[in-house]
Amino acid sequence: GAVVSQHPSRVICKSGTSVKIECRSLDFQATTMFWYRQFPKKSLMLMATSNEGSKATYEQGVEKDKFLINHASLTLSTLTVTSAHPEDSSFYICSANVKGPNTEAFFGQGTRLTVV
């Protein structure tokens, strides 16, 4: 199946710094990618839809100035957590779809962010 690669898998940063997470579709083009956040022992909450060449669409309650999304090419979307704080610590996962009749969302392996 299609492969979505997410980098880094783990990152620890100091409070107040910014962290960039990359999501790449390795063997297909994705005009749309999705970013999810998973709190401990909770489900995945959709944060935003990343659209190639245009602004991301954020879900209600997600701060777009804190979670900057850039989808500069058909194979790469980035999520930047700006001025990170301990409450931003979480597991972030991206997904992308291969469009077609038997579609499914392919997920990256996730990034565990710890802000200290």
Add this chain to the structure above:
Amino acid sequence: AQSVTQLDSQVPVFEEAPVELRCNYSSSVSVYLFWYVQYPNQGLQLLLKYLSGSTLVESINGFEAEFNKSQTSFHLRKPSVHISDTAEYFCAVSPKTSYDKVIFGPGTSLSVIP
């Protein structure tokens, strides 16, 4: 809008016993249905999906799920679980009109007891 309910947050079961993880959904449009599995400290993996056709779908590792339109359910079952099945299981839906977007249920933590 769509929503997914998984009534059981935790399911402990003895090894080799059968298990059923329940999933119900609501949607104003037709949806695709999925079960994803997340092993400890790992990302999501697609376990099985229902797109159309036969309402009973199976995975390669012995799980099966049946789509019941009248009850808006997609319960996951396995006749005999193994220790390695211990994981978090997420039921999810995706509207057919916007199949990229996946809406997840809260998850069920399956613990297989030796």
